[in-house]
Amino acid sequence: MLKQIEGSRAVAEAVALCRPEVICAYPISPQTHIVEGLGEMVKAGELKPCEFINVESEFAAMSVAIGASAAGARAYTATASQGLLFMAEAVFNAAGLGLPIVMTVANRAIGAPINIWNDHTDSMSQRDCGWIQLFAETNQEALDLHILAFRVAEELSIPVMVCMDGFILTHAYERVDMPAQAQVDAFLPPFEPRQVLDPQDPVSMGAMVGPEAFMEVRYLAHVKQMQVLDLMPGWADDFRKAFGRDSGGLFHTYRMEDADTVVVALGSVLGTIKDTVDGLRDKGLKIGVLGITCFRPWPTAAIRQALAGAKTVIVIEKSFGVGLGGIVSANVRTSYSGSLDAVYTVVAGLGGRPITRESLARVIHEVLDGNAPALTFLDLNRAAVDRFLAREREKRRTGPAAEALIKDVGLVTAQLR
Amino acid sequence: MSFQPVKFYQTGTFTVGNRLLPDAERSVQSTVRRTNSLNSGHRACQGCGEALGARYAIDAAMEATNGQLIAANATGCLEVFSTPYPETSWQIPWIHSLFGNTAAVGTGIAAAMRVKGRSDVRVVAQGGDGGTTDIGFGCLSGMFERNDDVLYICYDNGAYMNTGVQRSSATPSAARTATTMAVGPTPGNEFGQGKDLPLIAMAHGIPYVATALVSDLRDLEAKVLRAMEFRGARYLHILVPCPLGWGHDSSLTIRMARLAKETGIYPVFEAENGEVTGVSKIRRQLPVEEYLKPQKRFAHLFSPKPREDVIRRIQAKADANIRKYGLLEPQA
Numbered sequence: 001m002l003k004q005i006e007g008s009r010a011v012a013e014a015v016a017l018c019r020p021e022v023i024c025a026y027p028i029s030p031q032t033h034i035v036e037g038l039g040e041m042v043k044a045g046e047l048k049p050c051e052f053i054n055v056e057s058e059f060a061a062m063s064v065a066i067g068a069s070a071a072g073a074r075a076y077t078a079t080a081s082q083g084l085l086f087m088a089e090a091v092f093n094a095a096g097l098g099l100p101i102v103m104t105v106a107n108r109a110i111g112a113p114i115n116i117w118n119d120h121t122d123s124m125s126q127r128d129c130g131w132i133q134l135f136a137e138t139n140q141e142a143l144d145l146h147i148l149a150f151r152v153a154e155e156l157s158i159p160v161m162v163c164m165d166g167f168i169l170t171h172a173y174e175r176v177d178m179p180a181q182a183q184v185d186a187f188l189p190p191f192e193p194r195q196v197l198d199p200q201d202p203v204s205m206g207a208m209v210g211p212e213a214f215m216e217v218r219y220l221a222h223v224k225q226m227q228v229l230d231l232m233p234g235w236a237d238d239f240r241k242a243f244g245r246d247s248g249g250l251f252h253t254y255r256m257e258d259a260d261t262v263v264v265a266l267g268s269v270l271g272t273i274k275d276t277v278d279g280l281r282d283k284g285l286k287i288g289v290l291g292i293t294c295f296r297p298w299p300t301a302a303i304r305q306a307l308a309g310a311k312t313v314i315v316i317e318k319s320f321g322v323g324l325g326g327i328v329s330a331n332v333r334t335s336y337s338g339s340l341d342a343v344y345t346v347v348a349g350l351g352g353r354p355i356t357r358e359s360l361a362r363v364i365h366e367v368l369d370g371n372a373p374a375l376t377f378l379d380l381n382r383a384a385v386d387r388f389l390a391r392e393r394e395k396r397r398t399g400p401a402a403e404a405l406i407k408d409v410g411l412v413t414a415q416l417r
Numbered sequence: 418m419s420f421q422p423v424k425f426y427q428t429g430t431f432t433v434g435n436r437l438l439p440d441a442e443r444s445v446q447s448t449v450r451r452t453n454s455l456n457s458g459h460r461a462c463q464g465c466g467e468a469l470g471a472r473y474a475i476d477a478a479m480e481a482t483n484g485q486l487i488a489a490n491a492t493g494c495l496e497v498f499s500t501p502y503p504e505t506s507w508q509i510p511w512i513h514s515l516f517g518n519t520a521a522v523g524t525g526i527a528a529a530m531r532v533k534g535r536s537d538v539r540v541v542a543q544g545g546d547g548g549t550t551d552i553g554f555g556c557l558s559g560m561f562e563r564n565d566d567v568l569y570i571c572y573d574n575g576a577y578m579n580t581g582v583q584r585s586s587a588t589p590s591a592a593r594t595a596t597t598m599a600v601g602p603t604p605g606n607e608f609g610q611g612k613d614l615p616l617i618a619m620a621h622g623i624p625y626v627a628t629a630l631v632s633d634l635r636d637l638e639a640k641v642l643r644a645m646e647f648r649g650a651r652y653l654h655i656l657v658p659c660p661l662g663w664g665h666d667s668s669l670t671i672r673m674a675r676l677a678k679e680t681g682i683y684p685v686f687e688a689e690n691g692e693v694t695g696v697s698k699i700r701r702q703l704p705v706e707e708y709l710k711p712q713k714r715f716a717h718l719f720s721p722k723p724r725e726d727v728i729r730r731i732q733a734k735a736d737a738n739i740r741k742y743g744l745l746e747p748q749a
Contacts, residue, residue: 021532022525051528055521056559063518063556067489067525070512073532075525093514197487197510197526199538206490206513207500 001178007139007169010176011078011104011162012037014143017184018102018150020076021191022051022068024061028083029116030166031106035078058083062090062101069099070205072196074150076101080166081108084122088129091159095130095221097206098195100153100160102146103131107267107318108166109351113402117352118166119318120267123295124327126161130221132228133296135266136164137252139174144247145293147179148239150188155231156224157194163295165268167352179243187242225297232294250299252291253306255281259288261368262310264332265317266292269348269355273316276360287364292328303335312342314367316360316378318349325375341374348378384408445473445480445638452479452508454486459506460498464667466657466674467495467545467572469631474570474655475541477638479509481645482539487530489523491544491553492516494579495572517552519544520560523567531566539645540566546573546587550612561621564649568641571614571652574659582662586612589682590734591727592714594662599717608730618652619691625651627687631658632674636697640687656683664713676708681735684742698746702739705732 003010011034015023023042025035042052051068055061058079065075079087084105094101105123109115123133132152136142142164149160164170195205209217229250236249254274256262263273270291280287290306292299307313313336315329324330326345333343344367349355359379366372384405392398445451454475461468479486487510490496496513499506514522523542530538542560544553549571560567576594577583583596584606591605599605618626624647629637637655644651658673660666665673677683678697682705685697706728709715718724739745 022528024525049532049534051532053524053528053563055524056562057555059518060521060524060556060559063514063521064525064528066514066518067512067522067527068529069525070522071487071526071529073525073529089515090518097512097514197512199485199487199510202508202510204500204505204507204511204513207505208497208513210501 001180002175003178004173004175006033007142007164007172007174008033008106009037010139010143010174010178011146011164011170012041013178014146015076015102016041016047017179017181018076018147018188019074020047020050021073022053022065022075024053024055024064024075024077026055026058026061026079026083028058028080030108030118030170031078031080031083031104033170034104034106038076058087059090062087062094062103065101065103066090066094066097066099069094069101069193070097070195070197072191072193072198074154074191075099076103078104078106080106081110081116081122084126085110088126091126091131092129094159098157098221100150100157100191100193102149102153102160102162104146105161105163106166106170107163115351116166118168119350119352120163121319121350123161123163124319127296127327130158130225131296132158132160132225132294134160134162134248134293135295136162136169137268137270137291137293139169139172140176141247141293142169143176143178144239144243144245147184147188148235148248152228152231152235154191156227158221158224158228163267168268177245183242187238228294228297229299229302248293250292250294250302251306252293254289254291256288256290256306258309259286260309260311261285261287261364262290262307262313263287263364264290264292264313264315264328266295266328267318269316269318272355272357273360276357276364279357279361280364285368295328295331298331298335300335303332304337307332307336307338310336310342311338312344312367313338314344314346314364316346316348316355320347320350344372345375346378347375353379381409444634445477446634450480451476452484454479454507454509455499456506456508458504460501461494462661462667464660464670465494465498466631466659466670467574468498469670470572470637470655470657471495471543473631473634473637474543474641474653475509477641478539478541478568478645481642482537485538486510487526487538487540488512489514489519489526489540489542491519491548493545493548495543495545497579516548518556519548519553520567520569521556523569524560524563524565527566539568541568541570543570543572545578546571546575547577547585549573550586550614558617558621561618561623561650561652564623566648566650568644568651568653571654572657573654574657574662576659576662578659578662586610587614591718591731593717594714604717605715615652615654615686615688619688621650622691623650623652624648625687625689626654627652628654628656628683628685630656630674630678630683630685632671632678633685633697636685643687662714664716665711669711673708673711676703679703680705680708681739681744682708682731684738684744686742693742696742696744699739699744700746702745705735
């Protein structure tokens with residue numbers, strides 16, 4: 001059924017269609033509307049049987065989900081940013097225990113400085129935690145990926161994180177096609193746990209494992225993640241048959257047919273990138289887009305194949321490994337057979353800075369003209385940073401950097417006016 | 418009454434009396450129904466109070482629930498000595514997740530049972546004093562506040578024994594630990610610090626809170642059985658002497674627990690809905706030195722120079738406990 005609704009509401013309704021049995025909620029922007037929506041459905045008796053638990057922290061949210069999932073219940077929670085970091089120990093633990101929890105991450109920057117707007121630093125900080133990570137480009141895809149996530153999680157007994165851009169998707173009203181309950185029921189069978197806390201068949205879960213078997217347990221987790229790469233096309237086929245549209249898969253390509261330049265990205269910025277690429281195509285550039293849906297497991301072989309014809313690869317990413325550069329691009333480099341000098345990193349949109357077509361087109365031209373360094377920061381106010389560095393050379397007590405920079409940027413803006 | 422051979426275990430006091438009692442009046446530990454939830458063969462130290470307390474408590478909970486029990490366990494000695502993979506001493510469904518989230522894991526299990534209509538399956542969450550009073554306190558307070566249907570059991574040995582005897586917020590004043598060394602002008606743990614978790618639990622207004630000791634099996638079992646009569650959040654705080662951390666002979670575990678009670682250092686009581694409803698009386702108050710002296714963690718109070726000033730402060734706290742809870746039986 002077509003609906004014009006907020007992204008968070010779309011996700012809440014999709015999760016409800018998946019018949020979750022335990023939902024844990026702790027408020028953090030920009031995720032809150034999702035659990036608010038689900039809480040209302042549970043309270044009104046529209047979603048049952050389901051327990052909605054208002055916990056005291058994100059650490060507790062994931063821990064309650066761990067207990068519920070281990071006891072055989074379909075468990076769901078949502079978080080963002082600081083919340084994901086606060087639950088990090090339990091995030092790793094859920095993966096280590098092999099519990100098929102589904103969690104939405106409404107992607108948001110990490111402080112300090114505190115910032116509520118969108119980038120991918122939160123999800124990227126957990127990229128090696130053992131969860132499957134799927135990134136949504138649109139609200140329709142966010143909705144669809146949640147339905148897929150429960151299926152994937154429960155088939156393999158691995159938790160799945162569905163990442164959607166905070167505010168840009170969560171708070172945007174878009175048209176979505178909401179499936180019917182019967183369609184979801186046909187696609188997603190009831191949860192049959194591989195391991196469960198059951199008094200009739202007692203097991204010990206989370207036992208200590210020493211050096212004699214720890215490597216094997218970790219390697220098994222890797223093997224299971226790798227299975228996702230083989231199984232994903234089949235799930236995507238099933239999804240298409242059940243819902244009549246394409247969703248999921250490992251990645252999407254756009255105008256890649258003869259492209260010698262490929263822009264790689266994930267999340268909602270792909271829309272802007274596609275528009276930019278359309279404009280560049282009109283000017284005769286052979287350029288295409290590779291939008292990554294499945295970031296973990298990383299589809300090494302498939303991406304290598306997709307990038308086989310590319311002479312230049314430009315990774316636009318909303319994440320930043322301080323002291324290194326790009327995180328997504330570091331992954332892309334493992335999957336590119338050409339010269340690594342041909343892979344460019346553009347860090348963009350940190351802390352919610354708008355990524356415009358104009359800026360994207362400019363940076364792409366700079367790369368292709370040979371005028372861009374390997375690591376570029378889109379629309380960075382380098383002068384403000386240089387002024388701060390100069391002040392640090394002049395005196396010892398320069399005060400908090402964030403305050404100094406915002407004051408500087410503010411003053412400059414005032415002068416421009 | 419049918420008679421079956423009973424494997425003989427140390428069960429504290431009343432052991433011989435148990436065997437003369439009708440089956441229904443026996444302690445759970447002395448019946449053939451005892452489930453040995455924490456089975457023999459685990460790797461606890463000789464004289465471990467926690468191993469004893471856990472077996473007593475979980476067997477009693479199994480009795481109360483007719484075997485329909487699931488346990489969540491914090492990281493710590495109990496988790497480590499009971500489950501080196503692939504061996505496990507647990508005869509019940511059991512999960513260890515993390516150090517600080519056990520109460521929340523218990524909440525999750527209880528929620529799963531509720532949603533599945535399994536009101537017969539009950540949940541115990543358990544941990545040491547570090548996992549309870551320090552790192553797990555946030556999740557515990559949340560579980561209490563929501564009145565989730567979980568019995569939380571703290572096995573309190575007064576320090577982080579698993580990592581090598583470091584101070585916790587349950588470490589007694591003046592006790593030496595690896596992070597409160599017996600050096601300087603105020604050797605051992607500071608006075609005026611620490612948490613009284615049973616009182617904090619009561620302040621949440623939860624249905625049932627009790628303290629117990631491994632030296633009084635019947636009282637401990639009675640409190641577990643009573644706790645399982647309630648729905649909602651319940652808290653049981655069990656003092657479990659640790660020969661390693663306390664520095665007493667491993668044959669003195671039961672005696673140390675008994676002395677903690679009889680000196681007034683550890684008040685044994687129960688409370689319902691935030692109000693004390695019963696206390697275990699002391700027949701004759703013993704001076705705190707009798708409890709302190711056999712423990713090396715208090716050795717600096719007796720040599721090289723006796724610290725009567727410090728002992729007086731500990732005595733004053735014990736006396737205050739006796740007054741506060743009315744622990745002394747009236748003299749005939």
